Amino acid sequence: MALRIQAELPDRGVDVAFEIGDGETVALLGPNGAGKSTVVSLLAGLVQAENGRAELNGTILFSLSNGKGLSLPAYRRGTSLLAQEALLFPHLSAEENVAFGPRSTGTSRRAARAAARRWLAETDAAAFASKRPGELSGGQAQRVALARALAAEPDLLLLDEPMAALDVETVPVMRRLLKRVLAGRSALIVTHDVLDALTLADRVLVMQEGRIVESGPPAEVLRRPQNPFTASLAGLNLIRGGVSGGRLVTADGLQITVPDAGAAAQAAGALLAAFPPSAVAVRRPGAPGTADPGREVLSVTVTDLEPQGDRIRVRGAGLAADISPAAAAELSLGVGEQAEFLLDTSAVTSYAATAVPG
Amino acid sequence: MPPSSTVPLPRWVLAGAVAGALFLLLPLAAVTAEVNWAEFIPLVTSDASLAALSLSLRTAAASTLLCILLGVPLALVLARTRFPGKRLVRSLVLLPLVLPPVVGGIALLYTFGRQGLLGGTLDLLGIQVAFSTTAVILAQTFVALPFLVLTLEGALRTAGTRYEAVAATLGARPWTVLRRVTVPLVLPGLASGAVLSFARCLGEFGATLAFAGSLQGVTRTLPLEIYLQREADADAAVALSLVLVVVAVAVVGLSYRSAPGRSASTRSAAGRSAPAGAAG
Numbered sequence: 001m002a003l004r005i006q007a008e009l010p011d012r013g014v015d016v017a018f019e020i021g022d023g024e025t026v027a028l029l030g031p032n033g034a035g036k037s038t039v040v041s042l043l044a045g046l047v048q049a050e051n052g053r054a055e056l057n058g059t060i061l062f063s064l065s066n067g068k069g070l071s072l073p074a075y076r077r078g079t080s081l082l083a084q085e086a087l088l089f090p091h092l093s094a095e096e097n098v099a100f101g102p103r104s105t106g107t108s109r110r111a112a113r114a115a116a117r118r119w120l121a122e123t124d125a126a127a128f129a130s131k132r133p134g135e136l137s138g139g140q141a142q143r144v145a146l147a148r149a150l151a152a153e154p155d156l157l158l159l160d161e162p163m164a165a166l167d168v169e170t171v172p173v174m175r176r177l178l179k180r181v182l183a184g185r186s187a188l189i190v191t192h193d194v195l196d197a198l199t200l201a202d203r204v205l206v207m208q209e210g211r212i213v214e215s216g217p218p219a220e221v222l223r224r225p226q227n228p229f230t231a232s233l234a235g236l237n238l239i240r241g242g243v244s245g246g247r248l249v250t251a252d253g254l255q256i257t258v259p260d261a262g263a264a265a266q267a268a269g270a271l272l273a274a275f276p277p278s279a280v281a282v283r284r285p286g287a288p289g290t291a292d293p294g295r296e297v298l299s300v301t302v303t304d305l306e307p308q309g310d311r312i313r314v315r316g317a318g319l320a321a322d323i324s325p326a327a328a329a330e331l332s333l334g335v336g337e338q339a340e341f342l343l344d345t346s347a348v349t350s351y352a353a354t355a356v357p358g
Numbered sequence: 359m360p361p362s363s364t365v366p367l368p369r370w371v372l373a374g375a376v377a378g379a380l381f382l383l384l385p386l387a388a389v390t391a392e393v394n395w396a397e398f399i400p401l402v403t404s405d406a407s408l409a410a411l412s413l414s415l416r417t418a419a420a421s422t423l424l425c426i427l428l429g430v431p432l433a434l435v436l437a438r439t440r441f442p443g444k445r446l447v448r449s450l451v452l453l454p455l456v457l458p459p460v461v462g463g464i465a466l467l468y469t470f471g472r473q474g475l476l477g478g479t480l481d482l483l484g485i486q487v488a489f490s491t492t493a494v495i496l497a498q499t500f501v502a503l504p505f506l507v508l509t510l511e512g513a514l515r516t517a518g519t520r521y522e523a524v525a526a527t528l529g530a531r532p533w534t535v536l537r538r539v540t541v542p543l544v545l546p547g548l549a550s551g552a553v554l555s556f557a558r559c560l561g562e563f564g565a566t567l568a569f570a571g572s573l574q575g576v577t578r579t580l581p582l583e584i585y586l587q588r589e590a591d592a593d594a595a596v597a598l599s600l601v602l603v604v605v606a607v608a609v610v611g612l613s614y615r616s617a618p619g620r621s622a623s624t625r626s627a628a629g630r631s632a633p634a635g636a637a638g
Contacts (some may be wrong), residue, residue: 044527074526075535081527087520091542100538104530152528 002186003156005061007042007052013210014038020156023184027191027201027218031229035210036190040160043188044081045074057155075104080154084161086145088133094144095120095129101152119147123177139170143177150181157187163196175199194222194233206230224351225274236274237319240353243271248350254317256296256343258350270353279347280321282314284331285338296343302333316341386603393600394593401597409575410583411601417491417579418559421498425555428499429506430548434540436507437514455504462500463568470496471569493570494577498559505558506551513547514540550613557609561602 002024006017014035020026028036041047043054043061048071054061056078062071080101088097098116099109107115120126125143133141142162149157162178163171178200182189189200197204197218204221206214206229214226225231231238241250248271249255258273285299300316305328307313312328314321321341323331333339394401401407436448454462468474470487480487487493517540525539526532541548563581570577572586580602587595 044523046523046527074523075529075531077527078529079527081524083520083524085520087524089521089525089539089542091545100525100530101528104525104528104534104538148528158527 003043003054003056003188005043005052005054007039007049007054007062009038009042009047009049011050012038014042015210016207016212018205018212018215020186020188021202023186024202025182025185025187025189025200027189027197027204028207029191029194029197029204029230029233030207032192034207036207037160038210039207040081040158040188040190043077043156044079044158045072045077046081059155078153078155079158080149080152081158081160082142082145082149082162084165086133086138086141088136088141088145088148090133092133093129094125094131094133094136097133097144098148098151101148105152115151116147119151120144122150122181123147137170139166139174142166142170142174146177146181155186157182157185159187159189159191161190161192163191163193197233198222224272224349226272226354231274234274236276237280238272238274239319240270240272242269248273252317254298256298256348257345258348259345271350272353273348273350275343275348277308277313277320277322278311279344280319281342281344282321282323282327282331282333283340283342284333285340287340294345296345298341298343300339300341302335302337302339304335305333314339389596389599389603392596394597397593398597398600401591401594402601404594406574406583406587407594407598410578410580410598413491413494413575413578414560414580417494417498418556420495421502421559422552422556424495424499425503425506425559426548426552429503429510429551429555432503433507433510433514434536437511438519451507452504454501459497459501459562459564459566460568463497463565463570466493466496466500466565466569488569489571489573489577491570491576494566494579497565497569498562501562501565502555502558505554506548509551509554510544510547513544513551516547517543553609553613557606557613560605560609 001019002022003020005019008015012035016035016039018026028039030036038047042049045061048067049062049064050067051065053063059078060070060072061077061079063069064071088094089100092100095113095116098119099112102112102115103109117126117129120129123143123146125140125147128136128140128144133144136144142165146162159178163174166174175196178189182200189196191197191200201218203216204214204218205212206221206227208227208229214221214230221230222234225234225236225238228238239248239250239254239256241248241254243249244255246257247255248258256273258271281295298317298319300319302314302316304315305312306315308322310325311322312325314323314328314333316339319341331339402411432451436444436451467488469476470480470493471477472481472486472488474488477487487496521539521543522535525535530538561581562579563585566577566579567582572578572582578586580598584595584598584602587598
């Protein structure tokens with residue numbers, strides 16, 4: 001195990017515990033304000049926990065109780081940080097920026113220079129070695145910043161939304177680059193992009209309101225989301241409820257038939273059902289239609305209509321339905337009107353709600 | 359350059375602005391008009407004038423150095439740390455700005471003078487401060503220090519701590535962070551502060567007179583010489599005044615040239631460096 005952390009910071013409502021294996025890349029997902037950046041700062045030594053303990057490759061980063069105890073300063077932690085902005089030192093060339101880490105830890109000028117060259121080449125930024133940060137584009141600067149973070153030879157690489165400030169065109173390049181350099185490296189990457197989690201991470205942690213609420217391999221977490229945020233990342237509708245007569249009944253009174261409800265419900269108190277918005281059709285109430293056993297009819301009030309790619313997303317009762325623009329035009333539904341959602345039950349996955357980990 | 363406003367200013371504001379500018383410029387023009395140009399060179403190169411000018415430049419340079427040595431740590435502590443009573447400390451640091459310099463000089467006398475707080479200790483060490491060139495330097499440093507601290511603290515706040523945080527996570531110890539990141543980032547601010555302090559030192563009069571006296575070649579700086587010559591030889595006083603005006607204009611010009619450098623530290627926060635180095 002490379003990293004083991006348990007930390008509590010009541011001021012910011014953060015209370016987390018997780019581990020990162022040797023060479024494992026873990027993605028930390030969560031809505032804005034969930035405390036993801038605070039976790040990064042706790043690890044980097046830029047913010048101090050109130051209570052908790054963290055250990056990285058056998059070195060204790062902090063061991064605190066009521067704000068007192070041991071806490072290594074940032075420069076002795078071996079946790080390089082790459083943030084949203086490159087933050088290259090503006091008075092140094094790209095190469096000097098990358099050499100900064102090695103120079104700071106006592107490497108000779110010559111060896112630091114060689115290391116800088118090597119890491120710049122590794123991040124496809126060798127061409128910018130002699131440039132000043134002001135002469136670089138956002139994507140180029142971020143590649144140099146990545147080289148700089150790697151050149152410090154961190155035990156744990158911290159990436160705090162490293163692609164959030166980049167142009168849309170440069171993101172795929174950066175993602176490929178990260179995929180390459182993160183292979184076999186212990187790293188924590190904060191992101192709000194589900195694609196980052198899928199392509200870069202061996203495991204994802206989902207954080208909400210200062211706590212880690214889900215954890216597991218990306219495919220598993222996205223296939224069986226446990227909370228609305230993860231479901232929205234996975235692009236799924238999620239409903240939660242109890243089981244009654246082989247049907248899932250939510251607190252709002254919504255009910256649907258779910259496959260294998262009995263077995264799932266025995267595992268835990270609550271049952272979750274997930275289904276994609278494309279499995280939901282929409283019609284006006286009372287419209288003629290055949291009674292189809294494979295379809296559930298849910299009466300909803302339309303709360304929102306928005307374009308979603310080449311479909312129109314209709315929202316109601318906390319659920320989303322994607323219909324074609326032609327169908328939307330035919331229905332000419334407005335916000336606040338009544339509608340019926342027709343759910344194709346063969347597209348529903350149901351599973352037990354797990355106890356919140358950690 | 360800020361964009362000119364699309365909403366025109368009321369006319370009386372422009373009239374006030376013209377009056378204000380004239381009020382500042384007219385006296386300078388008046389002094390310049392009084393200069394006896396035929397005698398100008400002999401007047402400013404007399405023994406007394408040269409002694410005063412040389413003393414002024416040497417003491418102002420030494421005081422500026424002292425301001426940097428004392429002011430940089432002070433600005434760093436004010437900008438980068440939190441401690442109880444910090445607002446009070448900042449107010450006290452700025453006190454010499456609003457204090458009449460004569461009062462500063464008297465306060466220094468009661469600190470470093472023979473009868474002063476530290477006078478006895480200094481006497482034992484064989485050091486006599488009052489009425490020496492050292493006293494001139496102390497008086498100038500006392501009045502000029504706030505300029506450096508204010509300017510540098512502002513520059514430090516503008517630069518922010520994000521670069522320092524990155525440097526620390528890369529393994530840089532506090533001293534390395536200060537030397538290789540913090541100071542280079544605020545160098546334009548430090549330069550402006552030093553230039554302003556130098557200018558304030560050069561113009562220092564009241565505190566110097568009260569604490570150091572007026573001894574030719576030892577404590578009689580240019581402003582003191584001008585004040586003395588004012589009655590004895592008005593032409594000399596006017597000529598020397600012009601010298602100080604020229605020096606002041608040069609100093610203001612210098613600090614204006616480094617002004618874009620100050621905004622560069624704001625821009626660099628967005629990941630861009632300062633082309634101001636070339637422009638300024």
